[in-house]
Amino acid sequence: MLNKEISLSGFFSTFALQIFSLKMIEQLLLDTLLKAVQDLYKQDIPVKLAQVQKTRPEFEGDYTIVVFPLLRSSKKGPEQTAEEIGSFMVTNLKEVTSYNIIKGFLNLSIANDYWENFFNENSNKIDFGKHSHNNNAPIVVEYSSPNTNKPLHLGHIRNNLLGWSVAQILKNGGQQVVKVNLVNDRGIHICKSMLAWKKWGDNITPESSNNKGDSLVGDYYVLFDKKNKEEISALIADGMDKDEAAKSTVLLSEAKTMLKEWEDGKEDVRELWSTMNSWVYSGFDTTYARMGIDFDKIYYESETYLLGKKLVDEGLKLEVFFSKEDGSVWCDLSEDGLDEKLLLRADGTSVYMTQDLGTAQLRYDDYHPSKLIYVVGNEQNYHFDVLKLILKKLGKNWAQHISHLNYGMVELPHGKMKSREGNVVDADDLMDEMYETARKTSEELGKFDDLSEAEADKLYNMLSLGALKYFILKVDPKKTMTFNPVESIDFNGNTGPFIQYTHARIRSIIRKSKEANMLQEVIVISNYNFEEKELAIIKLLHDFPVVTNQSATMLSPALIANYTYELAKEYNQFYHEVVILKESDINKRNFRIALSEFTGNTIKSAMALLGIQVPERM
């Protein structure tokens, strides 16, 4: 039962699929197919057996019906069944013009004027691909959730980009969304960096060291670990057992004392804490702003852990929790196949779970959300299973609305990153490097000699972030991904800059067409003789609303990323195969300009869902 994906299908089915004024062709084909089976074979078949899919490009046709599952109903061979259904479809659906049969596959061709109508009705819609508002209670999406003892790294980048993009995709799906950050600003790990700074920091500050606040504090966290390890080694050298030594260092006990003092509100500890945290926040703000990540609400654990403790008291009264002799508080989950879980330490200080209980409660009280999505790495699957279980035991029915969007780790070629050991890819460093690559690449191509410094800077930022974000988001969130810092991120092929380039290319066409006063009014086509590539683009554009809908259901920006790549690639082929501005037939020329603009706008909307901006030129 545990660690199962939480099904969102029930909830998200309320997302309407009625996007166009004309009914989606897939649905139409499906309905007619069911009717065909009913008329021809007097049977109602389960929808599952009615398979309508896109025709593979090597065959003629637009949509394919797989007839094998229907043979049981028809009691005839595949060829004959396909023949009968094909004939029924052509007679009963004006959108279907012809069919062909290959083995058990019935390929249907869709009428030109269906595609023409689609184009005519949507090419000028600014909100093409956007779904209408629903009235569901808001969805709270939590992401980022940094600790204030170290700067953001590559793992946070995936988290931030995913969370932000998912929120955007849900909004685009018509949902009200609240973006939330939970800052882990207290706890033993924070005390470690505080202690190290106090001991060896010599009153250094971000200003005095000219170091970014989060980076400075992170250095002391690493220093603590280093000194602590030295102490452990010394203890082992004195003959102490390894595990025993790890628990017995003076440094660790000092950190523990500091945590207790913090919870007791000791003034100098609190003061040092807020000073160092404020350094970190200003560092985070810079990084978030650069990444283009923002939040509607920020929670601090220092403000929610007390509520967590209150819930622990509640649980004790309800007797779903129990105390041990040393005073620590636990929840027994053995009935659910899990162990006992600690909720309060013997000294009364709270742990991760305590805080998360409090935060969940607070968030529920604040928003009464229809869904609480936690964007957290899959290494914490167990934690979230336990969190839900405990909330349920406390009688919180809303716990069922919690879902954990568990994404995979970002691994380096040599394995996992560990902050304490310093082999992390720092978020700021990575963005700096990407920026440098963008600048160098652009300068080599020598296209922007006329741009001002500020304009060039803006462009390099856009391109480097586009490359980084696309690189991360194109991968299925659930999958562990590998990042090789040495090879760095590409700017050619299936990349952000490739798509950005395509957009810039389109904008160039549009600019030129405007300068020449070519296209004055809205284009309406009819009885148009499509080029193959023109139709291919229209069909892809036709898919966009389906893709945005699906990515909202599956909480997967990767679907949008891959779709956008396909669209850009298709456009580039079109661009090379046909002339646009120099086309002598005015109708064709105008249509191609309009199709270009439609494509450009869709690329822009799609990339916006990934948090990637697209340039007018590059």
Add this chain to the structure above:
RNA sequence: GGUCCAGUAGCUCAGCUGGAUAGAGCAGUAGCCUUCUAAGCUGCGGGUCACAGGUUCGAGUCCUGUCUGGAUCACCA
């Protein structure tokens, strides 16, 4: 050891609820800039979809087992 996740081309990844001859990019290689941006386009080479069984008209996709890798089972968060 228990539980969970993954294994597709040299590398990084697609492959939706099982459907036709498994797709892209990078890297390799051969071409295309006196027509709209070459960060582009067109070829070629590259695969026992970890392995073995099973279910099915049909399996990369579902089931079982094995192998390999990762995560987790903390008085860390």
